[in-house]
Amino acid sequence: MRSKRHLRKCIVVLAAIGLMWSGANVNRHEVKAETGEASGVFNMSYLFAGGPSTYTAQVDRSGETLDVVSPSYLVLNADGSLKIDDSLQTSFITAMHQEGKRVVPFLSNEFDSAIGAKAIDNNDALVTQLAAAVSTYNLDGVQIDIENVDSAYRDKFTDLVKKLRERLPSSKEVSVAVAANPTGSTKGWVSIFDYKSLAAVSDYLMVMTYDESYPGDPTPGPVASMSFVEKSIQYAVSQAPAGKIVLGVPFYGRYWNGNEADNGAGIPTKMVPTLVSRYGGTVRYDTASQSPVATFTIKDTDTPTTLNGKRLPAGSYTVWYENEQSLKAKLQLVSKYKLKGTGSWSLNQESPDTWNYFHLWADGFYFTDMQTHWAQKEVLAAANLGWMLGVATNRFAPEAKLTRAEAATIIVRALGLDKEKASSAAFLDVSVTHWASQAIGIAKQHGLMQGISDNVFAPDQTITREEMSMLLTRALKLSSPGIAAASKFTDVPAGSWSTEAIAAMSSKGLVDGFADGTFRPGAPLTRAEMAALLSRAQALFAAAK
Known part of the structure; x- marks a missing residue:
């Protein structure tokens, strides 16, 4: 790389198999994404x-x-x-x-x-x-x-x-x-x-x-x-x-301004939008090269701009950049x-x-809706592990609610059970052609999830924070530290069916409450929150396999 002292150096996740909505229907299909190693490229x-x-x-x-x-x-x-x-x-x-x-x-x-x-x-x-x-x-x-x-x-x-x-x-x-x-x-x-x-x-x-x-x-x-x-x-x-x-x-571009000495001089990418705005320029995207091109004119009377200690002279500028x-x-x-x-x-x-x-x-992972999201790191980790992908090749939908079918698929993947075969999910509402049939069957066989009744699984029903606490407690084989450990949450009574699971999860630092001291056990779990749980529990999943 030539330096400035010479030439060059100028100054998803709907479920672990990947799901995609098809119109208004609830048809899921795999959304493939090529990845590097588990921690990313x-x-x-x-x-x-x-x-x-x-x-x-x-x-x-x-x-x-x-x-x-x-x-x-x-x-x-x-x-x-x-x-x-x-x-x-x-x-x-x-x-x-x-x-x-x-x-x-x-x-x-x-x-x-x-x-x-x-x-x-x-x-x-x-x-x-x-x-x-x-x-x-x-x-x-x-x-x-x-x-x-x-x-x-x-x-x-x-x-x-x-x-x-x-x-x-x-x-x-x-x-x-x-x-x-x-x-x-x-x-x-x-x-x-x-x-x-x-x-x-x-x-x-x-x-x-x-x-x-x-x-x-x-x-x-x-x-x-x-x-x-x-x-x-x-x-x-x-x-x-x-x-x-x-x-x-x-991360740089090059400019031309009619001055032979400046032909191809380097300019930081971050400066170009400022110059275009300052001098009333325009930007076009050259489709042949897939590169943006900016043009603007600096007049003698304009506010000066300094680049690398040198004032840019008046003239008409063409800048190719990124x-x-x-x-x-x-x-x-x-x-x-x-x-x-x-x-x-x-x-x-x-x-x-x-x-x-x-x-x-x-x-x-080309998720445009994750570019500034708080859970980007966690989503990337889950996606690179293959546990969760996207709702489409360009969308993650982090705030959408997670369903029971999706939860089963994610946990089966995280435990490395997805290569197993399940004879049947054995639920009337989960046909053999259902996208999550195998995962639901495997989850049932391993005692991870049951139906909401003997023969109904409710695959599209939203899973709640306390239900996920119970599921992860089983999957990770966590032992309860005692009911008292959950008492810090004002809305988790000692007699609740999920109290010990929430206590176990809390003691491992996997879940936490809200600023008002509540846990909100019946609140739905979002996909972003699921990714965060997986990130925190990654080492525990490895130990549980």
């Missing part, structure tokens, strides 16, 4: 814009989306040896570890071919220096980002990565930032990256599927058109396992090609609302 991002004093705030804005942050701590001296950048702060590394995030800085030659070549030629010394830095600063690994070096160094470059992998403990990451290669070119500096061999000696390849247009490019165009990005990924997965490929997405629509389209490629995850360049350039949807779309 891998997400990393670079730290470069701004400064070390703002790094923690930049990461915190992303919430719990990121697994790895990659700051610009490691650079190369003119002789190819390692230099630790002044931006390194051990307090930041400690803070990230406390948040459960790994810190894997990238090693950059700042697009200087001579320096990159010297580093590769002296890889033994460089590997020793990198290993020492990882140990000294308690780093979680290194990402190699050496670019613009002649393809004659192809094998030597791979050898550098191999030696680093052998030198560092297996718990430390060794990854490689590789240039996008949509045409499979064997010429030019992009061919220094032997995807197949590099993937064999590293944890993953961060494919830089951006800079389709570049600094100095005379022709305005997208930073990362969908065709460019997808062809780059197709080449990558033809050379290396998809599970070792990380999709690079840009927005929610274009980023969502790119993120869907993670599921389509079953990639390891995403990498983004770079934090502090994205629009503030990016993190409302990024984790959802990266994980392959």
Whole structure:
């Protein structure tokens, strides 16, 4: 990735099987969603814009989306040896570890071919220096980002990565930032990256599927058109396992204003809407490239705007950049090609609302109604585990009420019983063709749920908070701490049939009451609340299997 010091670095869940409403009827059908591992796909991002004093705030804005942050701590001296950048702060590394995030800085030659070549030629010394830095600063690994070096160094470059992998403990990451290669070119500096061999000696390849247009490019165009990005990924997965490929997405755009010196200059995505509004511009979405394009004109008499310490001159501007629509389209490629995850360049350039949807779309769950919902984390966890999916491919309906059939299906899935066969649900209102017939039968066979009478199950009846407490107590095999433990809820009398179940759930921290001291046992349970219960009880489900 070229830096600002050179070229590039500019500044669901209706039930566990997935249900979908069909018109006004209550017909459920599976809603498929491709997912990564149970905890979701891998997400990393670079730290470069701004400064070390703002790094923690930049990461915190992303919430719990990121697994790895990659700051610009490691650079190369003119002789190819390692230099630790002044931006390194051990307090930041400690803070990230406390948040459960790994810190894997990238090693950059700042697009200087001579320096990159010297580093590769002296890889033994460089590997020793990198290993020492990882140990000294308690780093979680290194990402190699050496670019613009002649393809004659192809094998030597791979050898550098191999030696680093052998030198560092297996718990430390060794990854490689590789240039996008949509045409499979064997010429030019992009061919220094032997995807197949590099993937064999590293944890993953961060494919830089951006800079389709570049600094100095005379022709305005997208930073990362969908065709460019997808062809780059197709080449990558033809050379290396998809599970070792990380999709690079840009948080920046490029602008042209008639000044040759500014051709393709970088601009943070977050600035573009402000400039369009300030200068009365327009935005169109280019369907061919699936990229937004902004245009506006700055007059000499207009309020000035400063970018990277430089005042934008008067003129007519064309800006190709990224927005929610274009980023969502790119993120869907993670599921389509079953990639390891995403990498983004770079934090502090994205629009503030990016993190409302990024984790959802990266994980392959396109729930537009979960983008700002309080239970997004819990829904993602349940969906990635396969316990709950969506009411449609683009909707979760978090506030809708959960039914008995849905509850049976979810619990059967969570306990890993869904592969069993039930001879019959044995209820008059649950036919063999009912979408939840097997799950209801399995739940009955295991003593988890019975009907509301001997031969009526009432599959579409809403399940209440106390009924779910009873169901989960059975499923998790919880013992009651005593009736007194439920007395803190003013509306749960000691003689109630659900008192001990509510007490058991409360003692495990799985349920809580409301601010007024009530539990509201007869209140219906929503799908969002069910996802939250599953999240809290995940370890208990594993123990109960």
